[in-house]
Amino acid sequence: MTPIPLSLYIHIPWCVKKCPYCDFNSHEARQEVPEEQYIKALLTDLESELPHIWGRPLESIFIGGGTPSLFSADGIDKLLCGLRERLPLRPRMEITMEANPGTFEQERFSAYRQAGINRLSIGVQSFNDKHLKALGRIHGSDEAQKAAEIAKNAGFSNFNLDLMFGLPEQSIEQALADLQQAIDCQPSHISWYQLTIEENTLFHHTPPVLPQDDLLWEMQQQGQALLAQAGYTQYEVSAYAQKNKRCQHNINYWQFGDYLGIGAGAHGKLSMPDGTVSRHTKYRHPEKYMQTALQGAPRSSEKLLSESDLCFEYILNIIRLKQSFTKDDFEARTQLSFTSIDPKINKAIESGLINVTEGSYATTEKGWAFLNNVMEMFL
Secondary structure, eight states: OOOOOEEEEEEEOEESSOOTTOOSSOEEOSSOOOHHHHHHHHHHHHHHHGGGSTTOOEEEEEEEESOGGGSOHHHHHHHHHHHHHHSOEEEEEEEEEEEOGGGOOHHHHHHHHHHTOOEEEEEEEOSOHHHHHHTTOSOOHHHHHHHHHHHHHTTOSSEEEEEEESOTTOOHHHHHHHHHHHHHTOOSEEEEEEOOOOTTSHHHHSOOOOOOHHHHHHHHHHHHHHHHHTTOEEEETTEEEOTTOOOHHHHHHHTTOEEEEEETTOEEEEEOTTSOEEEEEEOSSHHHHHHHHHTTOOEEEEEEOOHHHHHHHHHHHHTTBSSOEEHHHHHHHHOSOGGGTHHHHHHHHHTTSEEEETTEEEEOHHHHHTHHHHHHTTO
C-alpha cells in the first residue's frame, strides 16, 4: 500500500490587527511578539509529536497565521533549522509562508528566501482601497501591488495571491478589476473565493451589506472565465494555478492525507499503525500554548475518528478537487472498505452530482454548483 503523505502545518497566531471577517485563531500583537520563546515552544511541541510520525518524510510545510511575516527572517531561519535537526526534509520540498502586504520589506523577504521559504501566500484580498477599508485591512492598494513586486524581486517565482469577491457593496466590474489586477501581478497561483460571514467574527455581529446571490453567481462565472483566459487552471473550488504550480500542501489536505499541526490552535490528522485515524488540536491562546508546549503537553484535545466521521470527512475534502478518486484511494486514506459509502455514492450518481467512469469517481458540474447538497448526502 502506498504510504499516506504527511505534511506539517505551523501556526503563528499574531497579527497587526484582527480583521472583522476573520475566524482564524489570531491575536492582535499589542506589544512585541515573544518570537524566541514561541519558536522554542514550536520545536518542543514538534519533539512531543515525533513518536507519532517516526520514519515518515514530510511532503510539504505551511507556515500560517495570523501573520507569520511579523517574525524576523532570523527567527524563521532558526525555526527551519530546528525542523531540519528533527525531521528529514526533502530537497526542494514546498515550504510556504503566509504574508500580508503591510509587512513587506525587500531585504526581509530576500532573507526569508535564503532561510528556505520557497513559496509565499500573500493576503491581498482586494486592490480597491474602499473595499480594503471595509475589510479592516492594514494595507492599501499600492502596498498590495508592491508586495507582489517585492516577492518577485526577492526571487519567489512561486507565490499565491489571496483574493476575495462578494465584498460589501461590490459590483461585478469592481470584482473583475480586482481579479485582473491580480493577474497582472503574474503570480503562479491565485486563491479566489467568496467572502462568507463566519460565526465569532465582527461581521457576524454587525453584518455588512453583501451582493445578492444572482450578482455573486455572475461574478463567479465571469471571474472564472477571466482566469481561464489568462492561463490559470481551476483545480479546486477556489484555487487556480499556472502549469505545475498547484499548492502541494493544500492538495494533501483535500486528498485526505495526513498532517501534523504545531502552534497555538493548530489542528492535525494522523493515520496510526493500528489502522485508526485521529485528530488533535493544540491550546488556542498563545500564552497557554507556550506554557503547555514547553511542558511537553500542548494538545488540548484528541479524537479517534469513527467510521461515519472518516466517510464524511473524506468526501468533504475530495469533492472540492477537480480530479477523480477511486475505491483504492478511499480505502487507502480512510482504512475502510468502500462498502461504507457505496449506497451514498450510488445515490449521488443517480442525482447527477457524482459521475463514475471506469472505476473513477468525480464531482459533476452540477455537483460543483451544489457542493453542500453533495456533502449532506454523506452526513
